[in-house]
Amino acid sequence: MEVVGGPGRPAEGRELRARGLETMHRLLVAGVTVFGRRGLHAARVDDIVKAAKTSHGTFYRYFASKEDLFWALTTDVADRLGDLTDSLGEIGPGPEGAAELRAWVARFREVYDQYGPVIQTWTEAEQDDTPEGRLGADVLSHFVARLAERIRAAGVTTIDPDVAAVALVAMIERLTYYAATRQVPADAEAVTDVLANAAQRSLFGPT
Amino acid sequence: MEVVGGPGRPAEGRELRARGLETMHRLLVAGVTVFGRRGLHAARVDDIVKAAKTSHGTFYRYFASKEDLFWALTTDVADRLGDLTDSLGEIGPGPEGAAELRAWVARFREVYDQYGPVIQTWTEAEQDDTPEGRLGADVLSHFVARLAERIRAAGVTTIDPDVAAVALVAMIERLTYYAATRQVPADAEAVTDVLANAAQRSLFGPT
Amino acid sequence: MEVVGGPGRPAEGRELRARGLETMHRLLVAGVTVFGRRGLHAARVDDIVKAAKTSHGTFYRYFASKEDLFWALTTDVADRLGDLTDSLGEIGPGPEGAAELRAWVARFREVYDQYGPVIQTWTEAEQDDTPEGRLGADVLSHFVARLAERIRAAGVTTIDPDVAAVALVAMIERLTYYAATRQVPADAEAVTDVLANAAQRSLFGPT
Amino acid sequence: MEVVGGPGRPAEGRELRARGLETMHRLLVAGVTVFGRRGLHAARVDDIVKAAKTSHGTFYRYFASKEDLFWALTTDVADRLGDLTDSLGEIGPGPEGAAELRAWVARFREVYDQYGPVIQTWTEAEQDDTPEGRLGADVLSHFVARLAERIRAAGVTTIDPDVAAVALVAMIERLTYYAATRQVPADAEAVTDVLANAAQRSLFGPT
């Protein structure tokens, strides 16, 4: 569960030296862990700070609030999922389409391995009605819309593409979650196979 | 979003007169609403009490704590889902199987209409490690196991029944959620159709 | 140092029973004391709460913040000073004018006995630029303007009425303060005499 | 608002090179500004450090604490006011006395122009009960006592010299403050005239 790239921006426009950068990175990683363990509301800044082996004062040097850290992480995920979304190529009933779908699901899982806990927390009831609170939902909407477009492009007519897209994303997200948290007795590959398979078959019938 | 039957048990074993029953019922209903709007942690007793048009003191006459109310609701849902689980008959590639599945999905949606917000909150990270906290997860596990059993009984071998069951439940739950919260532009019937359809095709190929 | 009338309004529009009213009153009185002892910024809610023999939670039932309590007190003083301002009758070189002025100074001292600490805190540097922060300054401005008007009406020309008014208010406020805090070895009557006397002589020459 | 002479003593007894002196001077000036803007308690070291265009670490090379800086400034003002106090010559009903008083008020204003914000902050409630905290009050007391002595020496009997002295100082300080902060629509000369005039007339009758 390592956070690799995430730029992350300091509260104001300060320039950060290597040390500061490292500290902020530790906080981001700790955020993923703690939000994943307790959820946004129940997570205490104290937990995050302890996980990052730093102090309260330091936390607020880099993030304006607990929520700010969460949004920073959300933005990171949004970027990753945005890239992922755009990377879905043509799908279809044939083996190439199946391979494409499978590769895509595999890449989704990679993002999930890093940011899963953040994504899960998006569903923590109704992140209020602030623009930031809706960010998670927006990312998912965009994600779904793109998939629907691909399904439509593939000429699927036996099923409503929009609804199907939601259903698929739901399935992928939840199952990946169960796999990541080991609530399902199957390894990553197997789960990816099942997902790609089920998706393919739901859309196009048996391969 | 009305809570109809809910057994409802007072904090201790007191006998309740009509008025008390009424008050408790209002609290249960308010609980569903408020937990759905804000999640377990962010929900304030004050919100619930206001929604139920009663007072703090009264709340604690009926429930030992905020969590107690939540568990009461969870138990209600558990009962409902337990019944639902057991009601799933034989499924298979034929039209009878498809009808069975569709009817089952439709019944699931009924429960979801009443208790959706509670079910969603089950996913709020890490309901602690108390037995009650795990109740939600347990209910879902049982639900999934039963479905896996039915899938296995139907002779499906092209796909791992356990994994497939998780995937289906995930899909059903999430999509019903989107439909219930109107995040998906399709009416209840359409969504039920898509779900039953996709499930059937994932498991048995095209109908 | 007793706060008598001050309506004081609860955070929202709650109706208050006798007990609540009494608690709020204790908080207002405690506020005067503590703000007077430590100033607005250095005063801790904890101090106020202890002085009022109540708890943190209770404090926030009645006031949204420390500043809110302070503004409530400021509003009270503003009312009192507003009344006082309007009550200044005709002044002039004769004995009636002198008597009027003396009575007015005496009434000022009464207000000061109750709310002095709040008035002093108004001068705590630049209460920011919020409307509330400026309230204190505004009250004083109005107070001064009214006095200037009376001076002008009395036909004083040897001295700029506006400047003279500021000077008088300054003198009255500070000296009353020193008297109230016993930093000056003279009793209330003596100080009132000196003030009325000095004012009268500054404006109209010796009596 | 420039701090010119200020002895300036480093935290310990270090010798300071030109650069260090410069830095310390910038901190003293920044202190006057910031304390004036926000008061002693609300002023943040961060504000001062930013205003002086230096860093936290540097601040503590020169001053042991925020209060230390404040006391340094207070000591400076004390010196200036001490000189001023001693410079008040004979006053009396005649034109020489009037001229003396006027010149003295003008000199007071000069000090106030430089250190006004510090003097104002002296009134911030209860500078604790430390010797340093009382320094401001002590300076004023001494100032008042000296003036009272001069009044007594001038043979004034119609008014209590001690009380009159306090009243005059209060008037001078506040009015100078209003003039310095432009809360009064009159220029420096005019205010000085009014003050000298009012003082003279209060003590000795019309000139």
Add this chain to the structure above:
DNA sequence: TATGAATGAGCCTTCATTCAT
């Protein structure tokens, strides 16, 4: 049975001060 006032532990946030470079 119901109400609303009171309590206080707990969490978020700030900021004076110290430390490492």
Add this chain to the structure above:
DNA sequence: AATGAATGAAGGCTCATTCAT
């Protein structure tokens, strides 16, 4: 001599829960 990162004690505020009426 200077910088900026780090620290942690304090203090504001919230909210679950209890109490008195």
